[in-house]
Amino acid sequence: MRARSLPLITVCAATAWAGVLPRVEFPRDSPVSLLSSDPAGSTEAIRGGASVVDVRVALVLRNSGQQRIRGVTLVVLAQDLAPGGKASVTVPSLNVGPGETFPVHVDLRLLRPYQPGDAVVQIGLDGVLFDNLGFYGPNRLNSRRALMVYELEARRDRQYLRALLDSGGPARLQQEMLADMSRRADATGIDVQMVHGRATNVDPERQVQFAFLAFPDAPVDSPGAMAVVRGNEAVTPHFAVHNRSDREIRSVEIGWIMRDQQGREYMAGAVPADVHLAPGERREMTPDAVLRFSSRTGQPMAIAAMTGFVSNVEFADGHVWIPSRMSLENPQLAKVLAPSPEEDRLLQIYRRKGLKALVDELKKF
Amino acid sequence: MNHVNVNHMDDSRLALLAGGDLGFWRSLRAHWHVRGCERCRAALEAFQADRRAVAQAAQDMPASIDWARLSEEMTGNIRVGLAAGECVGDYPAKLRFFRFRWSAATVVAVLTAVFVVGFWINLPAPQADHLAAALKSIVSRSTAHDTSRADMLVASGHGIEAKTNGASLSYVPPDPGAALVTVSTRGSVAARSLDDDTGQTTITEVYDAR
Numbered sequence: 001m002r003a004r005s006l007p008l009i010t011v012c013a014a015t016a017w018a019g020v021l022p023r024v025e026f027p028r029d030s031p032v033s034l035l036s037s038d039p040a041g042s043t044e045a046i047r048g049g050a051s052v053v054d055v056r057v058a059l060v061l062r063n064s065g066q067q068r069i070r071g072v073t074l075v076v077l078a079q080d081l082a083p084g085g086k087a088s089v090t091v092p093s094l095n096v097g098p099g100e101t102f103p104v105h106v107d108l109r110l111l112r113p114y115q116p117g118d119a120v121v122q123i124g125l126d127g128v129l130f131d132n133l134g135f136y137g138p139n140r141l142n143s144r145r146a147l148m149v150y151e152l153e154a155r156r157d158r159q160y161l162r163a164l165l166d167s168g169g170p171a172r173l174q175q176e177m178l179a180d181m182s183r184r185a186d187a188t189g190i191d192v193q194m195v196h197g198r199a200t201n202v203d204p205e206r207q208v209q210f211a212f213l214a215f216p217d218a219p220v221d222s223p224g225a226m227a228v229v230r231g232n233e234a235v236t237p238h239f240a241v242h243n244r245s246d247r248e249i250r251s252v253e254i255g256w257i258m259r260d261q262q263g264r265e266y267m268a269g270a271v272p273a274d275v276h277l278a279p280g281e282r283r284e285m286t287p288d289a290v291l292r293f294s295s296r297t298g299q300p301m302a303i304a305a306m307t308g309f310v311s312n313v314e315f316a317d318g319h320v321w322i323p324s325r326m327s328l329e330n331p332q333l334a335k336v337l338a339p340s341p342e343e344d345r346l347l348q349i350y351r352r353k354g355l356k357a358l359v360d361e362l363k364k365f
Numbered sequence: 366m367n368h369v370n371v372n373h374m375d376d377s378r379l380a381l382l383a384g385g386d387l388g389f390w391r392s393l394r395a396h397w398h399v400r401g402c403e404r405c406r407a408a409l410e411a412f413q414a415d416r417r418a419v420a421q422a423a424q425d426m427p428a429s430i431d432w433a434r435l436s437e438e439m440t441g442n443i444r445v446g447l448a449a450g451e452c453v454g455d456y457p458a459k460l461r462f463f464r465f466r467w468s469a470a471t472v473v474a475v476l477t478a479v480f481v482v483g484f485w486i487n488l489p490a491p492q493a494d495h496l497a498a499a500l501k502s503i504v505s506r507s508t509a510h511d512t513s514r515a516d517m518l519v520a521s522g523h524g525i526e527a528k529t530n531g532a533s534l535s536y537v538p539p540d541p542g543a544a545l546v547t548v549s550t551r552g553s554v555a556a557r558s559l560d561d562d563t564g565q566t567t568i569t570e571v572y573d574a575r
Contacts, residue, residue, distance in 0.1 A: 086534075087536070087572065107536060108571075189545075194517070237550070267547070270549045272549055287550035289550040348561070352561070
């Protein structure tokens with residue numbers, strides 16, 4: 001990793017601001033540079049024995065490299081303010097040419113027991129993805145895989161919409177956009193709490209087998225998956241994964257759908273794991289996690305059934321697999337799966353600027 | 366030395382002593398007592414005289430009578446009588462107290478068992494299951510290694526939050542209702558929001574302290 005061997009320099013001077021000092025540091029050879037940083041929205045307020053720190057920094061970054069940038073992940077470290085104190089801000093679906101600029105907003109709130117004195121919030125670079133799928137950055141937050149997934153999803157969805165446009169014209173594209181909007185309007189979210197290694201629910205426990213959606217082209221399948229369920233809690237899900245490809249696999253992410261007692265389904269979460277799988281090898285994934293589900297009104301939602309599917313796979317050679325549009329047309333998935341960030345962006349263009357702007361946008365790629 | 370013994374040996378013991386059936390240590394104690402007690406010594410001598418007389422008479426008895434066996438049976442009967450006397454005699458106060466306590470404990474245990482069984486039978490099934498799970502949970506928590514941590518990740522309609530020991534790191538999207546929040550079992554929560562003006566998507570993720 002080139003960035004690790006290079007000394008960090010402060011590109012932007014720290015802004016002297018009472019309480020917390022947001023400081024932006026990028027490596028010397030970074031392909032993005034800081035044009036401006038405005039921490040004016042940041043405040044600190046004392047409430048009883050606690051202080052509430054709002055870190056609001058508007059950054060303007062410039063592509064100082066030679067390639068187009070598709071995505072960026074910044075890391076925000078606030079270890080002086082909160083134990084762990086780590087966050088990231090990712091901007092996917094970018095199309096920033098050399099010399100062009102783009103904004104990034106960091107907006108976080110820290111609550112901590114009051115301690116007099118200044119503290120430092122550091123903003124750094126974790127990764128940059130280019131249009132040739134090359135990557136730059138320390139990748140401490142595994143941002144390479146996330147940015148790759150976003151970019152491959154963006155390419156897949158643009159290709160799909162472009163095919164609709166080519167085959168059915170703007171009317172077919174419009175029909176798809178309206179269907180997307182309707183699906184988004186119908187989608188209901190749930191509240192999820194996650195803790196490690198501890199269950200608090202005293203409802204009777206039972207083992208619930210996951211139903212698994214098999215994609216014909218997926219390099220990984222799951223011969224068995226289950227979790228212990230107590231009321232609205234799912235404890236330590238357990239997945240068996242099998243590499244059915246002829247390539248070595250570095251990591252797998254399983255998508256998790258939860259069905260409540262009324263038969264409604266929700267996207268419960270993602271189960272990523274670094275599992276090194278040789279071709280044909282089978283292993284177990286058992287993340288140490290307890291997930292607790294409740295409705296948006298705070299009512300506990302008892303789990304009736306669960307479904308899993310392979311949402312992405314990273315091979316040892318750095319390539320990433322994502323499900324095809326055909327796989328995602330599964331009715332169960334179509335109801336719960338959120339549109340990709342790129343699909344969201346294109347939908348927004350259609351909503352705000354109209355069909356012609358969307359067609360023009362698709363033709364850019 | 367003359368001394369007055371107010372506690373005399375009973376006849377059965379003296380009879381056993383006369384027959385040499387009292388056992389070594391008890392005989393020793395009895396002989397010590399008899400040496401200083403005129404009354405007991407007289408009684409012992411009377412028993413010994415009776416014994417000699419009986420032995421003499423036994424020689425005149427028919428040959429079919431097994432005197433030795435008869436003697437053993439009589440001795441056995443005397444021992445059984447002594448043991449029975451101990452049983453019906455007064456219990457020491459301490460033993461009586463324990464016997465009472467055990468009786469009371471038995472009654473309480475039986476009543477408790479009746480109450481628990483009655484309560485369990487009349488409890489609706491869901492509540493019974495809930496109670497059983499709670500008890501099981503208490504038992505398992507007391508025996509299992511506690512790996513609990515203060516970390517908690519929350520993804521809700523209000524945004525995302527990582528909490529650790531009274532401190533928290535959170536993100537509230539500009540339009541919380543429209544934001545998409547997700548949980549990763551690797552130890553993070555993410556919120557995706559779309560800027561209406563620029564059309565740019567931003568994904569903010571907060572991580573637990575692990």
